[in-house]
Amino acid sequence: MTQSTIKHEVSFVGAGLHSGKDSRVTILPAPSNFGIQFYRTDCEGENNCIPANFRNVVDTLRCTTLGNSMGLKIKTTEHLLAAFVACGIRNAKVLISGEEIPALDGSAREFVLKFLESGLQNQGTPQKILKVLKPVHCEDTSTGAHASLYPSDTFEMEFTIEYPLPIGKQSKRASLVNGSVVSSLSSSRTFCMNGEIEYLWSNGLGLGGNYDNVTIVDEQTNKYLYPVRHEDEPVRHKMLDAVGDLSLSGYPILGLFVGYKSGHKANIEILRKLFSDDYNYEIIDAPDAISSKLPGMKAQLSDLPEI
Structure with missing residues (x-):
């Protein structure tokens, strides 16, 4: 590759x-x-x-x-x-x-x-690719969020989130090979609770959000204010965020990322933990059998879902 x-x-x-x-x-x-x-x-x-x-x-x-x-x-x-x-x-x-x-x-x-x-x-x-050699973990005790990286033969992700209904508890596992990030994750939008909006605005956040670019949950009715693109769009978006954050390693990753209520903080912290010990990983040339399955390889327009 x-x-x-x-x-x-x-x-x-x-x-x-x-x-x-x-x-x-x-x-x-x-x-x-x-x-x-x-x-x-x-x-x-x-x-x-x-x-x-x-x-x-x-x-x-x-x-x-x-x-x-x-x-x-x-x-x-x-x-x-x-x-x-x-x-x-x-x-x-x-x-x-x-x-x-x-x-x-x-x-x-x-x-x-x-x-x-x-x-x-x-x-x-x-x-070159980054191969995870040893499991690494991090946890935010204030929120219960945690993230881990494990050795794997491909780039895999397993993610769980828990929010009030209609989101509820959502879990998804995916092998992120070839065009799968395009087909499974790329169209999933960011989301927030309706009750958070005033707080976000007062803190200078979410000022560019609208009903077209944010999936909004109404806690009073336990419904989405507008239709979602996927039934599990929130967890897919969290996975999309993690794909972007983990790319800050500087290399395609050969490993399994497991996140529970993980956000940007935990995603970045797991990279810091990974790189804190040279025995946790190695940087290698990508063998053909592996490189042919890396995210983006053979990705094409037909992988992009209609919305």
């Missing part, structure tokens, strides 16, 4: 989910071993770059925020990062004119659609 980038420049414009402010994101092809790097085009100087790496995560409240030593930040990176994984894009230069990635429809679907329409360019450079 070789690394890949997009064939053509693509752009997105829209309001950020939390800030409500418009920004323009342009994704450019990038050379081999470049990885995913963000550039704040509204900030002058040479220090406007923020590489997509878990070490650069500066906040995990309601989204994953990356930052650099100059204090520049980019919020809500997880859906775009998940789209890169879904399509098998390993290298890309991301130009952004503001502090937050556009929410678009609240999922990764619109990113994935444009990436697949653009097509990918194979770069001829071997792709």
Whole structure:
């Protein structure tokens, strides 16, 4: 397997989910071993770059925020990062004119659609992968949330969430091979409780949310205010978030991620635990039998579900 980038420049414009402010994101092809790097085009100087790496995560409240030593930040990176994984894009230069990635429809679907329409360019450079060697765990005792990574022959995910009805307890396990992130997870939108909205707004969060890009639950009636795209859309979205967050390892992961009520905080913490001991993992060239099943390999437009 070789690394890949997009064939053509693509752009997105829209309001950020939390800030409500418009920004323009342009994704450019990038050379081999470049990885995913963000550039704040509204900030002058040479220090406007923020590489997509878990070490650069500066906040995990309601989204994953990356930052650099100059204090520049980019919020809500997880859906775009998940789209890169879904399509098998390993290298890309991301130009952004503001502090937050556009929410678009609240999922990764619109990113994935444009990436697949653009097509990918194979770069001829071997792709390395991260192989989990030993189980690692983390837990947030204040919420009961926990996350784990285990050795596996593919990238797998098992996730459980618990919320008031109509969400209730939802569990899903998936082998995230080839186009499965595109088909199973990419169109699932973020969600919140109706009773949270005033709190979020008063804290400067969710200002760009609306009925089109957020699945809203009314706790009074125990119903969704608008139809969901999947019966288990909330747990699928949590898995989508985790795909984006785990990509901050810098490599495709060969391992099983298990999350219980896990959010951005636990997703990033499990990466910190993983990298805290060199015996937990190894970085290897991807054998053909494994690389042919990595997320994004053979992904195509027909994998994208209709909505």
